[in-house]
Amino acid sequence: MSEKMMLAAMRGDVEAMFRLGSAYAMGSDGVSMDVEEALHWLKKAAKAGHTVAAEVLKDIGRTRETSNEIGECEGDEKIKRVQLWKDGPYWADRNIGAENPWDSGYYFWWGDTIGYERKNGKWVASDGSNSNFEFEIEDTFTFAPFGSELRRLGWITPEGVLSSDHDAAHKHWGGGWRMPTKADFENLVNKCDWQWTRMNGVEGYVVRGRGKYASKSVFFPAAGYGRGTSLYNAGSCGSCWSSKLSDDIVAWALSFDSSYDNSLYCLDCGKSVRPVLGFTK
Numbered sequence: 001m002s003e004k005m006m007l008a009a010m011r012g013d014v015e016a017m018f019r020l021g022s023a024y025a026m027g028s029d030g031v032s033m034d035v036e037e038a039l040h041w042l043k044k045a046a047k048a049g050h051t052v053a054a055e056v057l058k059d060i061g062r063t064r065e066t067s068n069e070i071g072e073c074e075g076d077e078k079i080k081r082v083q084l085w086k087d088g089p090y091w092a093d094r095n096i097g098a099e100n101p102w103d104s105g106y107y108f109w110w111g112d113t114i115g116y117e118r119k120n121g122k123w124v125a126s127d128g129s130n131s132n133f134e135f136e137i138e139d140t141f142t143f144a145p146f147g148s149e150l151r152r153l154g155w156i157t158p159e160g161v162l163s164s165d166h167d168a169a170h171k172h173w174g175g176g177w178r179m180p181t182k183a184d185f186e187n188l189v190n191k192c193d194w195q196w197t198r199m200n201g202v203e204g205y206v207v208r209g210r211g212k213y214a215s216k217s218v219f220f221p222a223a224g225y226g227r228g229t230s231l232y233n234a235g236s237c238g239s240c241w242s243s244k245l246s247d248d249i250v251a252w253a254l255s256f257d258s259s260y261d262n263s264l265y266c267l268d269c270g271k272s273v274r275p276v277l278g279f280t281k
Contacts, residue, residue, distance in 0.1 A: 005019060005020060006020065009041060012048070014045050014048045014049065014050050015045075015050070017041045017042075017044050017045035017048065017050070017053070018041070018042065018045040018050050018052060018053045020041045021037075021038050021039070021040070021041030021042035021044075021045060021053065021056070022038070022042075022056070022217075024037040024038035024041065025038035025042070025056070028197045028198065028199045028206055028219070029197055029198070030198060032200065039057070042056055042057050043057065052214050052215050053215075055212070055215045056215040079092050079093055079094055079173075080092075080093040081093070081277055082216050082217070082218050083209075083213070083216060084188070084191065084192050084207070084208075084209040084213055084216050084217075084218070085187065085191040085192070085209055085210070085213055086213070088187060088191070089180075089184060089276040089277060089278040089279055090276060090277040090278055091188075091218050091274065091275075091276050092177070092218075092274060092275040092276065092277075093218050093219070094274075095221070095223070095240070095272040095273060095274055096108075096115060096168060096169060096172050096173070096272075096273045096274075096275065097115055097117060097126060097172075098221075100200070101199065101218070101219045101221075102199040102200045102201075102202040102204070102219060102221050103202075103221065104118070104221055104223035104224075104234070104272065105223070105272055105273075106126055106272075106273070107123070107135075107223075107225070107226045107231075107270035107271060107272065108168050108241060108270065108271060108272075108273055109135060109139070109140045109142070109143075109267060109268050109269065109270060109271075110140070110142055110162075110241055110245075110251045110265075110267040110268075110269075110271075111140075111141065111142035111150075111155055111162060111166050111267065112140075112168060113165075113166060113167070113168045113171040113172070114126055114127055114129065115168065115172070115273075116130075116133050116135075116226065116270060118226075118231050122229070123135070123226060123229065123270070132229075134228050134229050135226040135227050135228060135268055135269060135270040136228055136268055137268050139268070140267050140268035142155060142267045143249060143266070143267045143268050147160060147245055147247065147248050150245070156245055160244060160245040160246075161181065161243045161244055161245075162179060162243040162245075164178070167179050167243060168241075168273045169273055169275035169276070172275075173275055175277075176277050176278065177275040177276070177277055178243065178275065178276060178277075179241060179242060179243040179273055179275065179276075180240070180242050180243065180254075180274065180275075180276050181242055181243055181244055182242050182244040182252040182262060184242070184276060185240075185242055185252070185253075185254040185262050186262060188207060188254070189254075189260055189261060189262070191209070191210065192207045192208060192209055192210065193207070193208045193209075193210060194206075194207055194208075194256075194260055195208070196258070199219050199221070202221050202222070202235075203221070203222045203235050203236070204219055204220050204221040204222045204223075204238065205219070205220045205222075205256055205260065206218075206219055207219075207220060220238055220240070220254075220256065220274070221238060222234065222235050222236055222237055222238040222256075222257070223238045223272050224236070224237060224238065225237075225238075225239055225269055225270055225271055226269065226270020226271070227268075227269060227270065231270075233257075236257060237255070237256065237257035238255075238256055238257075238272065239253045239254060239255040239256070239263070239265070239269075239271045239272065240253060240254045240271060240272045240273060240274045241253050241271045241272070241273055242254065242262070246264050249266060249267060250264040250265060250266055250267065251264070251265065251267055252264060253265050253271055254274075
């Protein structure tokens, strides 16, 4: 947060108050997460007539009083779920395997339901089955069979979407959690505002809804990607798998650095998974 913005808030600039409160709430724009500071500035902005700040305060109150904004995951893990546009799905506030919204979490090849964590320069399986994994073709089951064979084996549906047994979000978190479709990511790009920022020292994008959903946002950390034994471009880019196969050796994924869009990637790349709940109506 710039000194100019801080001074403007202190002098009574309503929009600056809202932006400062939002930054403290998210731990973004160079400030650490601080709920009390967030409430202080959001209340001042709301009192001065900022309608979005008032909506944010209502959301915070509902989150504190009920569990309506919290999704229960297997293993008693709790995550926040956020709806970013009308009748859209609810987005998780973090990647699978992440302790916090700014953590990278696990990396998956397409169709993988184990996930691999970066430890001491190696890829370690989340279930302890492998302590030196490599994101290579020979270690990616979905790379070898063609789409028709994956359908026959039950890995994907007739529409080319991963079945629930091979959906990493559903396998890790259970319930109605699933991996996003290509259409989910297209809506995320087209219906939200994207701002490159830093949360708790981690580079990435804050993705915020518009209009009455402007108080809603999630953070996508620039987690990089896995290839072979290495992690590449952490801190400068990120990508998240969709559940949609494009053709026999590539699938759709959300990719972001200085820009953001859906892209095609080979199935053996190690990428993040950001779960969603529900479907666009």
